[in-house]
Amino acid sequence: MCKKSNEEFRMDNLIKEYIEYIENKRKLSLNTVSSYRADLKKYKDYLEENNIDIKDVVETDILNYLVELEKNNTSVSTIARTTSSIKSFHDYLFFSKICAIDPAKNIKKPKIKKETVEILTEEEIEALLNFENLDSNKLKRDKAIFEVLYGTGMKVSELIDLNVEDVDFEMGSITCSSSKNKRVIPLIDVTKKYLELYVNEARENVVADGENALFVSALGHRFTRQGLWKIIKKYSKKANIDKNINPTMLRHSFAIHMINKGANIASVNKILGNTNLSSIQSYLSCIDQNMRKEMNLRHPRK
Missing domain, CATH: 1.10.443.10 (Intergrase catalytic core)
Known part of the structure; x- marks a missing residue:
């Protein structure tokens, strides 16, 4: 559960606050900031399309979103970067005490090389x-x-x-x-x-x-x-x-x-x-x- 009012839960405001944080506090490069902003915009759109409030996001919601990217033939490197963007964003929400849990903490970035899976019929x-x-x-x-x-x-x-x-x-x-x-x-x-x-x-x-x-x-x-x-x-x-x-x-x-x-x-x-x-x-x-x-x-x- 998150601890701020509904107004403060607006994703646009939260993303804006986060972007200012990684620009001014973490001093990330302009390219990284731009990529993270674009990744989180798409993530926000997905949550809104599925009627998921940021305060209610759980690990499965994030995995579902990453699966959607995979289904749409998004490159592995882009998915890896998107995973980093989402993890960093939720980490910020958690440590800023905006949210009481971090649903992305256990999610790992994909390996660049895909492994072959052997199965039985x-x-x-x-x-x-x-x-x-x-x-x-x-x-x-x-x-x-x-x-x-x-x-x-x-x-x-x-x-x-x-x-x-x-x-x-x-x-x-x-x-x-x-x-x-x-x-x-x-x-x-x-x-x-x-x-x-x-x-x-x-x-x-x-x-x-x-x-x-x-x-x-x-x-x-x-x-x-x-x-x-x-x-x-x-x-x-x-x-x-x-x-x-x-x-x-x-x-x-x-x-x-x-x-x-x-x-x-x-x-x-x-x-x-x-x-x-x-x-x-x-x-x-x-x-x-x-x-x-x-x-x-x-x-x-x-």
């Missing part, structure tokens, strides 16, 4: 998650692991750090608290179903005394990254998937499949706990590649 995911039976504690556990990894997009490091109390079956959510981007992720029905099956019918049969980890090894203790890696490799081989599958691939597959189904890109990034715009760029790049492939394969003029 939805058919490959189905094959990987297709367990013929769940007649043992181990199978129930492994099924739950895959459903949680793909159903939430969390990192392997986050999954192995999960404790029993991080799952709220009544609310249908799971809390990732081990990383710096703590967040609560909703559980879809199928993920909740198999996770509940594991917790109620398998974990209690194998867990060691005093162990609080959600997922435990055959010895009853918290998994290691290497142990989880072996499980993923085992089932990818069983599913006859001819790709070098790794846990990150499941995470990216979750993101791309969600976006392909119409999910908001910035919202997906929020679920993943990402604050780096380069991740969004990678997803958009992957989607663009898939679109070109679909056009080549399925266009009626082919």
Whole structure:
């Protein structure tokens, strides 16, 4: 929440005050000041078009705006500079005590080089998650692991750090608290179903005394990254998937499949706990590649 009157919240006035600050106090170059002014004018227009008051801006709003720039084929260098402009502006509002929070503090500038994202197809995911039976504690556990990894997009490091109390079956959510981007992720029905099956019918049969980890090894203790890696490799081989599958691939597959189904890109990034715009760029790049492939394969003029 911000602390000034509605009149003082006018973006034009705030931008003017900020520009005077970076000109007179920070002594930034004329070119930088001019670029920041232009960036913030466009940012102001976006907020007004979406009926977002500056006092109500949250991190997702800023990410949504940067995604719009990316969709409009704005260069990576321009997006990087715009990110700096917005971060500096919100930093000014916060430290000037105009606003009580800084929604841009965790947002990072995109990397200039875009990374290629490897994903599994939805058919490959189905094959990987297709367990013929769940007649043992181990199978129930492994099924739950895959459903949680793909159903939430969390990192392997986050999954192995999960404790029993991080799952709220009544609310249908799971809390990732081990990383710096703590967040609560909703559980879809199928993920909740198999996770509940594991917790109620398998974990209690194998867990060691005093162990609080959600997922435990055959010895009853918290998994290691290497142990989880072996499980993923085992089932990818069983599913006859001819790709070098790794846990990150499941995470990216979750993101791309969600976006392909119409999910908001910035919202997906929020679920993943990402604050780096380069991740969004990678997803958009992957989607663009898939679109070109679909056009080549399925266009009626082919």
